[in-house]
Amino acid sequence: MSTLLYRWGKSAFAHPFRFLGAWLVLLVVIVGSIAVNAPKLSSEVTINGVPAQEVLEQLEREMPAAAGGAGQIVYRAPEGTTFFDEASAAPLAQSMQGIYEDDNVVNPLDLAGSEQAQAAAQEQMAGQVRAAQQAIAAAQAGRELDQPVPLVVGGELVPGVTISPDGTVAMAQFQFAKQTIDLPAGAIEEVLDRAEAPLEGTDVEVLPGASLQELPEVAGAGEAVGIVVAAIVLFLVLGSVVAAGLPLATALLGVGVGVGGAYALGHFYDLGSMSVVLGLMLGLAVGIDYALFIVNRQRRLIMRERLSAHEATGRAVGTAGSAVFFAGTTVVIALAALTVIGISLLTTMAIIATATVAVAVLVALTALPALLGLVNERIVSAKAREKFEEREAAGVDHATARRWATFLSKHRFIASGAVILTTLVIAIPALDMRLGLPSSENYNSGTDQRESYETVSEAFGEGLNGPLLVVLSSRDDQPVDQEAAGAVLAELGQVKDVASASAAGMSEDGRTVLVSLIPREGPTDPSTETLVHALRDASTEFEATYAIDLGVTGQTAMGIDIAEKMSEVMPIYLGIVVLLSLIVLTIVFRSIIVPLKATAGFLLTILATLGATTAVFQWGWLNGLFGLDSTGPVMAMLPILVTGIAYGLAMDYQVFLVSSMRESWVHGHSGRESVIDGFAHSSRVVVAAAVIMTAVFAGFIFNGDPMIKQIGFALAVAIAIDAFLVRMTLVPALMAMFGDRAWRLPAWLDRLLPDLDIEGDQLLKRLGAKDS
Structure with a gap:
């Protein structure tokens, strides 16, 4: 492998335009494809095989109109007015009429089912009109209402609209014909x-x-700061702007092809913004780090071995490149x-990240x-060569690392x-970790998502921000008995922590009844x-009791099910892992103790990372430091994602650090x-790589999406703990101990294990024999 990479590196150096041209052509094709027909991103999180998804699939079969995505709009009356006034309520009714006239929105009457059910719904609506008119008249007479009321204009009930008890806020809830990610481009903007018109x-x-x-921007100012920090570290380590620019350039190229390619192919699968x-x-983190390892090795070969840039590039790709490949x-x-877990959501994320x-x-x-070939001997300036020779002569190279x-x-x-004690103390909050999906409450103050959530909570209670959809279905081919359904509805309304339960629709064959259930809390x-x-x-x-099957779905139920599945x-x-x-x-280091210590250190990293994430995002400790002002559960997918990603990245540092000790x-x-x-x-380049990776991940803490915030924070903490506490402190101490x-x-085991030669020792021996 190392010999192949050596030849590959020298060929790319000698023929840079061939290699770079191929990558640039691929990048142009990807960018062009996205520009012509960009796929839609979704922030919705669903998972197959959980109860909420199974109920949703049942709805798609038996009552397709009710299985689409949900929409919600909050209207706030001008100061000094209320929606109890006909003058304020009339434009609101026109607004809802415009929404229901949209082809992508389901009219509530279409959910009523058969003609008999529609007639019953009309009769029920008439009763609601009378009750609402009485409540509005009482409010206009100065009495305070203790319950929200439906919107009534001109004696007609406006379906899907509820007015707060004080009349200052109205909330409209409606159903799309499809899930929001499946809607045509521009459909939501049209609604x-x-x-608003x-x-x-x-x-x-x-x-x-x-x-x-x-959706919040995929990348913004925080991510840019992370890249700037990475650029500064690269300059300090490599000593020149040209050398520092190469890892950044290749990382951006890799992201453009890798992430861009996944995005361009997003028409063929559900593409989430989180993926x-x-x-x-x-892509940014490993792209910068991998390039840093190779450029650093090439520069040291030029300065220490006095090789030409061409030969040094071949050897750097053959040695450090072998380690990068591994x-x-x-x-x-x-x-x-x-992917072996069998969860489609994780599979999609894993495939994109893997690619x-x-x-x-x-x-x-x-x-x-190839870029090194374009730069050629300018990769190391004459001044850098002189400075290196002076440090070598004085014996001060690596002095700080040697002292540590x-x-x-x-x-x-x-x-x-x-x-060990420090990481275990940091891990303590993980004992109280609660998994779930962040809600609009977890967006930053001042965002539309947070403002909408808080307005609804203040006007109607937090439960309306997370309604549940209860599906009642008959156990045979007959329609649901209406008296039985009414009894179930009454009992649901009396369940602890239920604020209200109301009928929301029925299938045409009468075998499926929908109930909208509002929890008391968020x-x-x-x-x-x-x-x-x-x-x-x-x-x-x-x-x-009633021969009725009951299922629970909705985004809130989906989040709960996902958390349990991930657990x-x-x-x-x-x-x-x-x-x-x-x-x-064991194969890499040909040792029993080294793998055991490395794996134990990785487990300490994961425990401490989950503890720190729980303390900040669930308990609220130091959350203001990270631009947060709310608390919530730890994202359900985070533990498993951090475990997989942190393991792979931790092994990078383990290989580069411990292989040097073995050598x-x-x-x-x-x-x-x-x-x-x-x-x-080896420590200097490992420290630089860890600082870069931590900075890149930390930049995403300030992303607008609360789920991305948590991933960025957890990965930044994982890399910092693993690199500086585990690999740079615990590993050397334990190695010295043994x-x-x-x-x-x-x-017997030594004879069975293959020789991976990840540091290119066999290549160096062959080159040494050739030189002699």
Whole structure:
């Protein structure tokens, strides 16, 4: 492998335009495809095989009109007025009429079912009109209402609109004919235009719900700051603007091809914004790091071995490039293992992330040496060569790293204990970790999503921000008995933590009845989760008493189910990763103790990361420092995603750091001496890579999407803990503790294991023999 990469690197250096031209042509094709027909991104999170999704699929079969996405618009009356006044209510009615005239919106009357059911619905609406008129008259007479009332204009009920008890806020809820991601381009904008047109000049404020609002930008100022920090670190490590620019250029190229390609193909699968951002995060982070390892090796070969830039590039790609290939392969395997869990959402995210990392590796091994060929000998200036020779002569190169490794070697027991204790203390909040999906409440203050959520909460209670959809269906081919359905509806309204329950529609054959159920608390409140379980537990009783099957769905129920599903599969995936870690590291380092220590350190990293994430996002500790002003559950997919990604990236640092120690040990140093010598030669670039990766991930903490915030934070914390506490402190201390025993391997196992030669030792031996 190393010999192939050596030849590949030299070829790319000698023929840069061939290699770069191929990448640029591919990038232009991808960009052109996106420009011509860009796919839609979705922020909705669904998962197959959970109860809420199964009920939704049942609705799609039996009552398609009710299985589409939900829309919500909040109207706020001008100061000093209320929607109890006919003058304010009339434009609101016209607004709703415009929405229902849209072909992509389902008229509530279409959900009434058969003609008999529609007649019953009309009679029910007449009763609601009379009750609403009485309540509005009481409010206009100065009495305070204790319940919301439906909107009535000209003696007619406006379906789907509810007015707050004080009359200052109206909330419209309606159903799309399809899920929002499946709507035609511009459909949501058309609905909003129809809603706003009759209200021009009225000073009524229109606040679209989360499903109707534009997704936050995939990347913004925070992400740009992360890249700037990465550029500064690259300059400090590589010592020149030209050298520092190469890893940035190749990382951007890799992201353009990897993430851009996934985006361009988004017409053929459900493409979530979170999948795209995850690919962007990983593509930038690993793209910069992998290129840094190769450029740093090439420059050192030029300065230390006095090789030409051409020869140094070949050797750098053959040696450091081999390690990059192995590290990237490890990340790819760890991410690809997510597909064996059998969850389509994770599979999509894993495929996009895997493809992006694979592209980053290929770019580092092909486009980077081609760029080095364009730069040629200018990659190391004459001043840099002189400075290196001066430091070598003075013996001060790696002095700081050598002192730190020596300190850890002398105080190995104290250092090991301190790191283990620190990570376990940080992990304590994870004992209280609660999984779920963030809601609009978790967006930053001042955003449309947060303002809409808070307006609804203040006017109607938090429960209306997370309604549940209860589906009643007959157990045979006969229509649902209406008396039985009414009894079930009455009982649902009396369930603990239910604010209200009302009929929402019926299928044409009468076999399916919809009930809109409003919890007392918000969608992420623990009581709402308890309510969903209580409803499902009660379904057995309803089946026995009324011969009616009961199912619960809706985005709130979906979030609860996803959290539970992720909790179930997390131990399985963690077991896969631990087993993978032990096997791979045993082959790489030909040792039993090294893989055990590395894997234990990785588990400490994951525990501490989940603890820190719980403390900040669920408990609210230091959340103001990260631009947060609300709390909520930890995103359901986060533990499993962080485990897979952090494992792959942690092994990068393990390989680059410990392989240097092994090389020193193989060349005759004692166990502790090899730790100090290997750490001194490899730690500088590992520290730089960790700082870059942490900065890139941390930039996403300030993204507008609360789920992306959590992923960015968790990955930044994971890399910082793993690199600086585990790899740069715990690993050297434990290696010094075990000494030569760390490298022992049973002879029978040594004969069975393949020689991966990830550092290109065999290549260097062949080149050395050739030179001699």
